[in-house]
Amino acid sequence: MFYQLYEMNHAAMAPLRATADAMRLAFGNPLNPLSHTVIGRTVAASFEVFERSTRRYGKPQFGLATTTIDGSPVKVTEEITWSKPFCNLIHFKRALPSVRPDDPKILITAPMSGHYATLLRGTVEALLPHAEVYITDWVDARMVPLTDGLFDLDDYIDYVIEMVHHLGPRTNIVAVCQPSVPVLAAVARMEADSDPLAPSSMTLMGGPIDTRINPTAVNELAKNKPIEWFKENVIMDVPWPQPGFMRPVYPGFLQLSGFMSMNLDRHMTAQKDFYMNLIKNDGDPAEKHRDFYDEYLAVMDLTAEFYLQTVETVFMQHALPKGEMMHRDKPVDCSAIRNVALLTVEGENDDISGVGQTKAAQTLCTNLPDDKRMHYMQPDVGHYGVFNGSRFRKEIAPRIVAFAKEHSTPAARPQSSPVKRVIKGGKSA
Known part of the structure; x- marks a missing residue:
């Protein structure tokens, strides 16, 4: 009510x-x-x-009609290249000559955590001059009829895998905040299945891989309340006359x-x-x-099943870092990742995903070679600054593009080794 x-x-x-x-x-x-x-x-x-x-406030527009490439303005058009009830995949198509060498292909996985994908407008804008950019445009759950079925964390992982398959070889995937967990899980499942279309690289930015490390206020809330509390206090049915009438959601x-x-x-x-x-x-x-x-x-709105499963799996059970996470009754084993290069990015003052929570992915990917992994910690930025703002444009975006270019090649033979490439404030450590 x-x-x-x-x-x-x-x-x-x-x-x-x-x-x-x-x-x-x-x-x-x-x-x-x-x-x-x-x-x-x-x-x-x-x-x-x-x-x-x-x-x-209605859904904002990206409004990115042009970008600047090689010093010249280039027209940009939005195209939906893949679609399912809960997500559209938007391609920011640049009007480039066919003879121009290809830029790296980057799939930005936007958070499904209350805000629209347009929150990453600055992220897209910074990458457009240097990459062929795609982004997940998640659909408001109140606009999806009940007849289209449910959508939970397993479905999210399925969507990520399907989108990577749709984009084809040498895709580089970037996960901003919340999707870091399902993206890492999707890559682990693809590698475990020896999927030839597994991405060339993945970049995880300000994500809650292991919330036991430097827990924030958001983490503490999830830890201190039983899952029944969330079911009783934040889950509600979409009211009439919305298309998703009677769908249980987190408004x-x-x-x-x-x-x-x-x-x-x-x-x-x-x-x-x-x-x-x-x-x-x-x-x-x-x-x-x-x-x-x-x-x-x-x-x-978020579907109730996605929200509750995410809270329980990521914030209460810490299933991924404990090696207990499952996807469709199959284990999510990050040690299976041997070929997909990993870049983790954190903000020094992040009050949503504490310092070290994203870097934990480096520890989980035990069989990833040194030359396929890197960690960067951006000084003097909070959570929002990890994917937007002047420091993102000057310090973080160039590293994402360079990492994608470096690893958009056929996979090398895997070998086991610890993390060595760690950067803080532009210096190796």
């Missing part, structure tokens, strides 16, 4: 939101003399803050409230600064605020 109440409240606010938006436009219109006064800007700012605080608005509460003082300060910038008619910071929160506040 809580989800239904949320929907009813949102619908009840619709007339007020429409009125507030109309008043904002009226007091912000340059033809209105009051718009040039502090009083007029204050009224317009108040109405805008109210409207933005009560609206439902996006609940996850967003958890994100917001972790840094509530920061969000409150940002809202206050936004209000004051509108009054001062300071357009640049106000527009940056809009851009960030248009993305941050756009959330999607």
Whole structure:
């Protein structure tokens, strides 16, 4: 009933939101003399803050129409190249001449953790000049009818394997945060089956491979509550008239409230600064605020079975690092990985996936040769900075591209060896 109440409240606010938006436009219109006064800007700012605080944010667009390659602008078009009920695979096709040498093929596996794949717009934008980029565009579970079946962690792994098969040989896969576990599991299963289409390399970024290492507040919450608590308190049925009516989900608005509460003082300060910038008619910071929160506040529902299985497997049982994880009744054995090169990336100030949690993948892949593994820890960035921002563009993205280029070749003969290539802040250690 809580989800239904949320929907009813949102619908009840619709007339007020429409009125507030109309008043904002009226007091912000340059033809209105009051718009040039502090009083007029204050009224317009108040109405805008109210409207933005009560609206439902729709799925954003990538909006990457061009990129720059070899100093020249190149047109980019989005194409869905593979599709299933819970995911579309988007290809950012670049209008390049056919005679140009091929760039590495990179599949970005976006998190299925409440936000849309557009959260990785900056990740895609940074890689586009140097690679043929694909990204998983996960579908909001509330939009998927019950007749399309369930979707759990096993299905996620199946989807990853199918997408790698679809893209063909020499695919390089990049997992950002949450998908690090299913991507590592998918690669382990492919290697165990001697799959000839296993990716050339995988990059795991800020992922919860082993949450026993430097546990964060997110990890502690999952550890301190039994799975029954999550079933009773965060799982709800999609209300009518959504296409996914009666599908059990973990609602996006609940996850967003958890994100917001972790840094509530920061969000409150940002809202206050936004209000004051509108009054001062300071357009640049106000527009940056809009851009960030248009993305941050756009959330999607997760299927109940995927969410609960992920919480139990990854955060409670620590099944992957313990060697106890199963996929379709088959063991996930990371020691089977011998040919797929591994790059792990962490942020020094990550408060979602603690330092060492992603690097743990290096320890699990015991039979991977030295020349097929590398770890990089980026100083002075938090979780978001691992896959976005200036340091990502300058320090991390070039390493991902270079690693993909280096390993987009036929697999070498496997040999067992420990981790040696470790980089921190650009220096070998």
